[in-house]
Amino acid sequence: MSFFKKLKETISRQTEQVTNKFKEGLSKTRNSFSSKLNDLFARYRTVDEDFFEELEEILISADVGVNTVLELIDELKFEAKRKNIQESSELREVITEKLVEIYDRGGTLSQDVNIQENSLTVILFVGVNGVGKTTTIGKMAHMYLQQGKNVVLAAGDTFRAGAIEQLEVWGSRVGADVVRQASGSDPAAVIYDAIKTAREKNADILICDTAGRLQNKVNLMSELSKIKRVIDREIPNAPHEVLLVIDATTGQNGLTQAKVFKECTDVTGIVLTKLDGTAKGGIVLAIRNELQVPVKFVGLGEKMDDLQPFDAGQFVYGLFSDMWESDRD
Amino acid sequence: MAFEGLADRLQQTLQKFKGKGKISETDVKEMMREVRLALLEADVNFKVVKEFVAKVSERAVGQEVLKSLTPAQQVIKIVKEELTDLMGGEQSKISIAKKSPTVVMMVGLQGAGKTTTTGKLANLLRKTDNAKPLLVAADIYRPAAINQLETLGKQLGIPVFSLGDKVSPVEIVEKALVHARENFLDFMIVDTAGRLHIDEQLMGELKQIKDLSNPNEILLVVDAMTGQDAVNVAKSFHDTLGLSGVVLTKLDGDTRGGAALSIRSVTQTPIKYVGMGEKMDALEPFHPDRMASRILGMGDVLSLIEKAQASVDEDMAKDLEKKMRTNNFTLEDFLDQLAQVRKLGPLEDIIKMLPGANKIKGLNNISIDEKQIKHIEAIILSMTKAEKQDPNILNANRKKRIARGSGRSVPEINRLLKQFEESKKMMKMMTGMSKGKKKGMRFPFM
Ligand SMILES: Nc1nc2c(ncn2[C@@H]2O[C@H](COP(=O)(O)OP(=O)(O)OP(=O)(O)O)[C@@H](O)[C@H]2O)c(=O)[nH]1
Numbered sequence A: 001m002s003f004f005k006k007l008k009e010t011i012s013r014q015t016e017q018v019t020n021k022f023k024e025g026l027s028k029t030r031n032s033f034s035s036k037l038n039d040l041f042a043r044y045r046t047v048d049e050d051f052f053e054e055l056e057e058i059l060i061s062a063d064v065g066v067n068t069v070l071e072l073i074d075e076l077k078f079e080a081k082r083k084n085i086q087e088s089s090e091l092r093e094v095i096t097e098k099l100v101e102i103y104d105r106g107g108t109l110s111q112d113v114n115i116q117e118n119s120l121t122v123i124l125f126v127g128v129n130g131v132g133k134t135t136t137i138g139k140m141a142h143m144y145l146q147q148g149k150n151v152v153l154a155a156g157d158t159f160r161a162g163a164i165e166q167l168e169v170w171g172s173r174v175g176a177d178v179v180r181q182a183s184g185s186d187p188a189a190v191i192y193d194a195i196k197t198a199r200e201k202n203a204d205i206l207i208c209d210t211a212g213r214l215q216n217k218v219n220l221m222s223e224l225s226k227i228k229r230v231i232d233r234e235i236p237n238a239p240h241e242v243l244l245v246i247d248a249t250t251g252q253n254g255l256t257q258a259k260v261f262k263e264c265t266d267v268t269g270i271v272l273t274k275l276d277g278t279a280k281g282g283i284v285l286a287i288r289n290e291l292q293v294p295v296k297f298v299g300l301g302e303k304m305d306d307l308q309p310f311d312a313g314q315f316v317y318g319l320f321s322d323m324w325e326s327d328r329d
Numbered sequence B: 001m002a003f004e005g006l007a008d009r010l011q012q013t014l015q016k017f018k019g020k021g022k023i024s025e026t027d028v029k030e031m032m033r034e035v036r037l038a039l040l041e042a043d044v045n046f047k048v049v050k051e052f053v054a055k056v057s058e059r060a061v062g063q064e065v066l067k068s069l070t071p072a073q074q075v076i077k078i079v080k081e082e083l084t085d086l087m088g089g090e091q092s093k094i095s096i097a098k099k100s101p102t103v104v105m106m107v108g109l110q111g112a113g114k115t116t117t118t119g120k121l122a123n124l125l126r127k128t129d130n131a132k133p134l135l136v137a138a139d140i141y142r143p144a145a146i147n148q149l150e151t152l153g154k155q156l157g158i159p160v161f162s163l164g165d166k167v168s169p170v171e172i173v174e175k176a177l178v179h180a181r182e183n184f185l186d187f188m189i190v191d192t193a194g195r196l197h198i199d200e201q202l203m204g205e206l207k208q209i210k211d212l213s214n215p216n217e218i219l220l221v222v223d224a225m226t227g228q229d230a231v232n233v234a235k236s237f238h239d240t241l242g243l244s245g246v247v248l249t250k251l252d253g254d255t256r257g258g259a260a261l262s263i264r265s266v267t268q269t270p271i272k273y274v275g276m277g278e279k280m281d282a283l284e285p286f287h288p289d290r291m292a293s294r295i296l297g298m299g300d301v302l303s304l305i306e307k308a309q310a311s312v313d314e315d316m317a318k319d320l321e322k323k324m325r326t327n328n329f330t331l332e333d334f335l336d337q338l339a340q341v342r343k344l345g346p347l348e349d350i351i352k353m354l355p356g357a358n359k360i361k362g363l364n365n366i367s368i369d370e371k372q373i374k375h376i377e378a379i380i381l382s383m384t385k386a387e388k389q390d391p392n393i394l395n396a397n398r399k400k401r402i403a404r405g406s407g408r409s410v411p412e413i414n415r416l417l418k419q420f421e422e423s424k425k426m427m428k429m430m431t432g433m434s435k436g437k438k439k440g441m442r443f444p445f446m
């Protein structure tokens, strides 16, 4: 079965609504990206050096990591030679296939959230400044409340002015309790408190906010490790998820972010935010490829229902659906 | 520090060719391939990179270059010139209204750092221009954004104008203008909500604020970690509003910061300030020419000297400079110097500004704490005058005596002597650098 057919089948099994939402959110990404590719295929009937150079540039413009792109181009050149491909149209499918393959190379990494069925699930949010941690927590709380779960939020960003109040606004917006202390207090203590409160309230899920920090600040990174240890001491094997939030506009530094945060906090998944803009978030391909950390959710706006589970097939489908449509006729 | 990765990468590349006597067109091609990669890895937009490489190549394969006696150095010089050109020339200052208040609008994507920068800029202007600023809370959308600005205002003791989040931003700015005039405030810095450049409605709102308040500055706040999309964002904001400058934030991270080059190239507006940390005093004016030097490993000597001037005793510095020049720098001076250097801030930061410093092994991990300085003091004070003047005479016996006298160990004394030699080297470099300047810049790696 052709790759596109397979992809289409998986997609159609998912609910129409989710797919549409995803497509809508990604529309700008998809349009510019695949129209560029279409344009490329239109201009180059045959595959030559210039064709590959332009393809390289299209991928780089999507922030796919430079190394990943170079690797991919090499592989494509090799494939083209092996299969004796001369017409560019024949490469279309190979390209898409390779992109998904890069994403899948990490093996069968689960994109599910590690939810504990009969006890408290703790989710810790980490990331650099301004990427969308607090907003994503609001959205995620809303998602679980909709599923009938009991959610508590911990205002672990005690550093940035207004951060606690920001989380409180989200708490009352979606209807979740927020555990807080005064600004400037020890974040580990706030989270310790929140665990106690969550237990008393018999909550299903505790989501912990932390202050944004740049990964090269050693002290701040060890503060995170400490927070994680405190959680683990209270609840063995917790936090059950450590989600690193990455802004889709981030360039190559995203890879460094993932690397260092993973070292310090054993990141279990990524939330890719701001995909409703024009940035492509291609760096997640490199992150997945080099660090084997899966993307679990994407942020598609600032409203409470603008969070969607990530699906590699959908992601690539979103990027390439125009191409695929023209492929059918 | 940002840009460092780009600096390392470019220097490595250029270093490879530096020793070559003759270079061919193929060499230039290879060099350009490396330069291209270095820039792409730093997130410089691919179109900008393409143009840059084309320009350098064209100049480099020109006949005078390849036929010259030092072709590799000529090419490096071209790279430097083009890079400086790309970054923009000298520092651009903020423009001030003839009639107060000077209105500054802060705009940008979500999460770029506008609110924090608003506070920092007010703080900086108050310090450098003796200004009486007003912060205007016009972000009515993000939860607690107003609260954030009010908290910063309180911390800084700078007034904040806010009408809550039920009044439109346009109206808030309109009323803030009246307030600023009535209270004779001379700067009005408007914190607007983060928005996507493709959000027509919200971009229209910014346009309205602009038309109403006729700002002297519209500053685009951009996260230094931004990737290829930076050009699209900057272009949209520029097309809608006509930007007057850019503030690059989060430069205290380890990003290679190529977005700076892209933005400057598509908008032709200067980067005016850079954010270097989360604290309210962590905003600095940007010097493009110095940054270009830094990227190419020439060190940011001017910034270092400015920093030194701000905190070092003038006479002592003059004296010291003379000693360095005449090579009369002794252990006693070293002791004085340590005390002075401590006033400059963390030593790691200072070392990074020195030309070629990243090439001296061991310099990177010098760190000095109070206790260590006490120990160094004890050791030097246990030396005789002759020993202080010329540590070369320190033989094993003398060292043992000093160890007894200071209560420190011989290895510690040896370590100190080594450090002393290193700093002499460092200073030689600095003075060599400022002398070299008069005869035209020289690359320390050539
Ligand atoms: N367009 C868009 N904006 C988003 C998205 N997620 C978050 N934002 C916005 O990005 C800005 C920063 O989000 P925050 O949630 O405050 O980010 P943070 O990581 O908690 O920031 P710090 O706590 O300051 O480090 C806010 O204006 C959010 O509304 C998204 O998916 N799309």
Ligand SMILES: [Mg+2]
Residues within 6 Å of the ligand: A133, A134, A135, A157, A163, A209, A210, A211, A212
């Ligand atoms: Mg936050």
